[in-house]
Amino acid sequence: MTPTSSEMSSTSDRYRLLVDNITDYAVYLLDAHGHVSSWNAGANRFKGYTEDEILGEHFSRFYTEEDRAAGLPARALVTAATEGRFEAEGWRVRKNGERFWAHVVIDPIRDARGALIGFAKITRDLSERKMAEESLKRSEEQFRLLVQSVTDYAIYMLDQKGNVSSWNAGARRIKGYEPHEIIGKNFSEFYTPEDRADDLPRKGLEVAEKEGRFEREGWRVRKDGTRFWANVIIDAIRSEEGTLLGFAKVTRDVTEKREAQLALDRAQLELFQAQKMEALGLLTGGVAHDFNNLLMAILGSLEIARKRALAGHDVADLIDNAIQGAQRGASLTQRLLAFSRKQDLKLQAVDIAGLVRGMAQLLQRTIGPSLEITTAFPLMLPPVWADANQLEGAVLNLVVNARDAMEQGGTITISATKKFLTHERDELKPGTYVCLSIRDEGEGMDATTLEKATTPFFTTKGVGKGTGLGLSMVQGLMEQAGGRLILRSAVGEGTVAELWMPVLDKVEHSVAESERPVAAPAVDRPLTALVVDDDSLVLMNTVLMLEDLGHTTVQAESAAEALLILEQGPLPDVLITDHAMPKTTGAELAREVSKRFSDLPIILATGYAELPNGDGEDLPRLSKPFTQDQLSHVLSTVCGTADA
Template sequence: MAIISSKDTIGLIHAPLGRDAQIAASLLREVGVTPTVAPDLASFVASLSDDVVFAIITEETLRSSDLRAMSAWIEAQPSWSDLPFIIMTNRGGGAERNPGASRLSEILGNVSLIERPFHVTTFVSVARSALRGRRRQYEARLRIEALDEGERRLQTAMEAGRLGAWELDLATKELFTSPTCRRIFGRGSDDNFTYLDLLDSIHPDDIARVQEAIDVTVATGADYSTEYRTIWQDGSIHWAEIHAQLYRDRSGTAIKLVGVSADVTARMKAEEHQRQLNEILEERVAERTLELEEAHAAVMAEVSQRERAEEQLRHAQKMEAIGQLTGGVAHDFNNLLMAVLGNLELLRKHVGDDAKAARLIEGAQQGAQRGASLTQRLLAFARRQDLKIGPVDLGALVLGMEDLLRRSVGSAIRIQSSLPDRLPLVSADSNQVELALLNLAVNARDAMPDGGAISIGLKEMQQLSKTDTLAAGHYVVLSVVDQGHGMNEDTLQKAIEPFFSTKELGKGTGLGLSMIHGLALQLKGDLRLTSAIGKGTTAELWIPVSTTAISLEALDPTPASEERALSPKKILLVDDDVLIAMSSADMLSDLGHEVTEAHSGREALEYLGNGNGFDLMITDYSMPGMTGAELAKAVREITPNLPILIASGYAELPPDADLDVARLGKPYTQTQLATEISKLIATDQP
């Protein structure tokens, strides 16, 4: 990995007597180092910097000079830096032959001696050795900076998730806590909070269980995970959730616990309330059951059915709550990725022929796009992803994916397909269905580590009556069947929950089946799983038959952006997030448009009221004070014919946002932005 280029390799020289400076400068140029000659010691010290790869100086210059300024600069170097000094001396050797060398080493630190007269090869060798050492220091600087950046990102993520960090020294019982952690225990951000304070804050009924969990972790190395009640200084009772890992030294001795804490009071109160409701419900069911048993036994079946319905309702409520939380988090991350991807896309246009910069940007883009893919899975589970639904031929889709599926599952797995010749088209998003099929095939492969066969089938089915998960009607069922180890009933019930996975750590996100389940519900279909230990798993994706024919427009491969060249427009950009507004404005300006930024609906209306003559308004939907939908309605009162484009991370705007406006899903690329603008302007103009 190159750290410095030849134009940046600066060698600083101070050799005022004879031709030493001229010779050294000439030799440095031969090895690709740019020489900088300092005429006196003061300018030599003033020229010292982190950009200097090594310094060359004569011994006689140092022998009678005041070296305090130079020593101060050396002492002030950052931790990664140890600037190499090459000293030209009339006497080589160590401290016995050249006592002055020992003194210089104490002052300058990283010292190499060259005895005059020196051979060119010797000088070049010493210079290259010093250059290699300095390059390693620059590499260390980059690693330190990367670690610092990683710590900042981790701190931001923890603050966003309201997680408190802590660390406990097991030998000294010294406790280190973050401000968020102290607030979780009812303390101020700057309050002192010791391990004894922590123990005193734990509810007396929970202290033994907490200590037992710590002892188990120290003894076995298992992760520390527990929930307990805390008593704040005002006497109020709260709940804290704690997770931690054990760290050992090289000898295997447990030395510290490092973990995070979260305030789960609201969740525990909600669960307690739900438990109370369940207890009341169970009491009523028990009373009713007793009455029914006394009256008539073919009624017991009705009670059993009611209990199953209640359990399904509780599970549905739980999944809905998780979905709402997941969708909200994914929406916020979409906004963050919007700024990252937009800036990277523009930055890539300005790197020119810098291959390293292009490679770094490409890596950052791939990471951000993986993040965007993850948020799409989360939005799919929450049924908020942006789908492009149209008529899809599932038979052609499966046939077109056969090569990809075979490469994905490997040579140890056989793929068998059963595809009828004639099947009706379904109403779906072909890209999302392809992703779902690929996920199901990979899951099937992972369930058969010793190899086996995956059967992929399509069949037309008719749902005669409405069920809890499916409306009556015609469907095409895509099935994926494996011969793997299967799942028990408990695992099967949890399979579609987000982040639940039976795979080893690092081999699965736990989002595959939850994404497919969310996709199925969003398509008004269903995902059905059947499995048994040792008998494999069958996954069925039910997709409704399409009632829409394929239009000629859908078959036209010409992008809208190529049909008509778009002249520069005057655009009003509205987004309360300054980072996203800046990124979007840069993309629009790069396309040649004149952009005016507004950071609230009120500010946007002021610009429009001043008669600026905008050609188009692009606005975010989720803004405090005035949403994008409310702004669009207000704009319609001022300039009824102004084209409006609303950007949102959600698949659908709320019902109250019933507006005749164009919509762009986040995160979007510059190309997608240009295409939507072109469509909107083309539609608005004759």
């Protein structure tokens, strides 16, 4: 059915209304020569001409002068007429002379016979998009110039396989390659032969791909073969869809920084070594001074005793003097062990208030009548985890220090309180403590003296008035038992010495009760003891002690000699061996003897507080120097039930 003329007219009107109301596009007609023959609202909006102003005018007026001079309008119509369509983007001009970026499509219009009767032209204003593109382009160019201008960092791109795809000035300066020399080559060129052999370049890319980033410091190689210390970062680059596009690599030459750090480390090590040698010199000097005094007393007494004994005179007082000197030497050794936190502590539940009250008379006699001691303890104070004998010595030491600080007399106050720490303070772990304080009214210490107060052999008492080991011994005792010695002092305000000791909980208390030593049964028979020591003087001394106790001895000066004696038999009742012997130590001898003669009791004698690698931990120990009573007690512990 053929549409009527009125229907066709109605359809045409609807299309015209549609076109006229489009405002985002300029949609208009040109005649066959390029003159404007229709004009819609969109054309009016962004070209600026009204319909009355533009109808009949040539469309070339929308083009720039440069494009008109180049004949672009005419070529556009020819292209549309011959090829059926012309499409392009370019600058166009509004009525007010302002330029805008336009997307243009020109289609030819022909009649039923195919004759060209004009053109349909659609123009879209893309100025905003063009501006965004230009802005992005400028930003990219600025970024490119920025990267290219950086000289302190090598910044370049790698493809998925690690081949270099870009190269900045910093890379050129640091690594020495020109762009044409390195682009397209694998970045493993920069690694040392050792790192390439270890496959580090590939591993670095794998980490960056998997985790998004790889960072490392290490040696890298320049074009000329020299090495430099580099900080390297590799970042994975992915598309919006997550596809790996390549890697961004940033390398910084930190050779100078590393050398400066190494120099600083060396300086700190040298300073530490100097401080250590200074402390060691102070320590050895103090030890030598005190031990020389003690050896003088021992040697002098024994020398005179020998002469008197040969003359038939009584030498008991001289021998007692030598023994007393030796005991003081052993005490000094214990103080050194306390300072080094390596003394043998017998930790148990200790009632602080009871301990101090039990020392009251001793403390008062020690400080003399010119000073007064006052105590202040709460009614309920939990027991602490400490060595009672060592703690008594520490309290006595601190009271003596307080006395020496108050030459004009005064009061020493001893008090204790329960403290609870919720966080670490003064190197004390969180927990419950009892703080035992000893306060004096002396002149106090300045900051420098307070800092050095616990340094071994540091003393303010003058020559011959103190060893300088007292506070360091107390500090070592506290730390070994899980506590802390804290000194608080200021010039003119006296000094407070605080002993922080961990409170004994119920579990520890029950363990402590169960571990109290049980008296060893006495040895009720003579024993045969194999005594091993590489020092003939010590060996003779131990043998004489044993024989004086009524026992029989067999002597060996090495582990090998001892094993030979045991192989030949008969087996002794007990083996007493020194630890520090050449070739084979006492602990090693004990292990070998236990394998071959499993029933033979073994006692390890040593002057060390701790043996390396836990040697001899399961053996009864006899600490040198030991007395005959101590030797007898260990024998009773080991062999007391032999014939029970």
